[in-house]
Amino acid sequence: MSTDTLEARLERLESIEEIRQLAGKYSLSLDMRDLDAHVNLFAPDVRVGKDRVGRAHFKAWQTDTLRDQFTGTSHHLGQHIIEFADRDHATGVVYSKNEHECGGEWVIMQMLYWDDYERIDGRWYFRRRLPCYWYATDLNKPPIGDMKMRWPGREPYRGTFHELFPSWREFWAERPDKDRLPEVAAPAPLEQFLATMRRGTPAPRIRVR
Template structure:
């Protein structure tokens, strides 16, 4: 192994850890309502939506959301898969189990984030976070059945937890033949697992709660 290859591998390890730290810092800063620390995790020109960009716009949006919908929150992150596009760009999936105090109800949620990361001036940031929800429901009301997004005071609706990956529908739409071994695809390359699972499908449209 030559020196350039060694330095590249070290850089990849350091970048992986820096990106993992982003997810933890996101949860802590959000739950503790340190909005300056929170928006500082995102690229300076982060797109907020409807023609709005930048950390100030993001801070205003997060402030309004937290102040008017939740008394308190707790985000518990799980597995984090990271793949590099190149030395300064990566994608990732982060599981998150969340609790929300909202009015007189305690709402629990299971979701995942589809992330895009970018290194700018030597620092890793979120370029985009796409939240994909499986369920949200009162702590004492298991979300059995369809329309698992059940926020207080709103009509239930469908989350996008499974829409990110076409394998979910393919699994349920295909019944294998009995007593016949299925075909098995070749394993995805190391930095192609997530892209392979997505299969170039477009990102789902996320309903804002």
């Protein structure tokens, strides 16, 4: 998105605020189980699974998931980074710390969302939300070690919290020479911070809860 003029800069700020409101509305509508409000935050032709399209399919999927797995939820948002591809398309990363009542267990979770946003007829919507989980575990059971996704009644499995960004594996694979100063790459171009961190890697495959 060009910001060469005052009008363009104001439009960018308004878009950033609307997108941030979108993320807040997502959490509130989900936690309060207002699924009409929830699915209307997504593009009308939102894709649901491999072969279903539309808000009605999304509402049906969300209804089944929420009724089957959770008595109640609370989603707490953290930092939100937003970058624009053009006037009507943007990407973002949102941290989220969540709590879930799952029968007799209270499951806490740390995750982030990788978002694609699109402006349609003057309003911003989610085009896609990719949830990347670090851990999920009962409140009284710290998620130390591997397989940090630990839902009641399921075998533990790995999340995808770090898979969006190659830097995690690179950091642990390197054995720096402490006698030499490390090289520092050039700063990422404007609106390319997230893309630079991703380094062209594909989105991870997300395991359904």
